[in-house]
Amino acid sequence: MVGRLSAAVAAATASFGPDDHRSLSARLALGLGLRDRGQDEEAYAELAALATDCARVLGPEQPDTLIARREAGLSCLHLSMSQDADPARLPEAVRRLEEVAEIGQRRHGTTHPDTLDVWLNLSFAYATAKRYKESTRLERVLTGWAQLVADRERELGPDAPDTQLARLRLAGRLGWGERPAAGAAGSAVLGPVGS
Structure with a gap:
């Protein structure tokens, strides 16, 4: 190759x-x-x-x-x-x-997805460097993806391909951090399970 x-x-x-x-x-x-x-x-x-x-x-x-x-x-x-x-x-x-x-x-x-992805990379780099205070910025990645999903739902509709892609990317990022608490921004962005 x-x-x-x-x-x-x-x-x-x-x-x-x-x-x-x-x-x-x-x-x-x-x-x-x-x-x-x-x-x-x-x-x-x-x-x-x-x-x-x-x-x-x-x-x-x-x-x-x-x-x-x-x-x-x-x-x-x-x-x-x-x-x-x-x-x-x-x-x-x-x-x-x-x-x-x-x-x-x-x-x-x-x-923006590119900004959010590089923040995620940077958060990992900070944690690797034992710069834990800076690595906690992961929260802004999750908040940013949740806001992007909400913006796309409002602008494009809940079933638009770009909205669905943003939901999938948020779901992937939730695996890197903690799930938002019930009622917190982004807690319902994935929709009900099994629907």
Whole structure:
């Protein structure tokens, strides 16, 4: 798989140039493929270089740049936790994820799925770094998803595909934290069980 992804990067770069969006997308796929195969050092090197190149070519706050920056942060986090863990990588991972979280919140607001997902990643990174006070920010992730579900129900209706997807994503996030108390915001967003 990694060989095919490397070949795709080489072909895209030869055909379109290194700064073309197709070449950058191929590099993202390669970095993620490397990480999926447990080649964390190589994945991080590719994703960190990609994040730098995307910022240069597309701009530092462009959505594809933010994806590359987030994935570089996650790969750095993997390196800090792997069998050959390098604890010096953890502060760098946290810094990278904090930067993406700040930009995402400023650009998209507190109830955008990308903002909420990077907050979840950052909460995990804080807990890994034993920065427990910051890791409790997970509550804002759950609150944000509950608000997103409520907004989509109001704007699109309860059966709209985007509303259903938001409900599923909230349900997945509830597995990372505690369920809201009865009557709390978001307590009824999943609807009755078995209906």
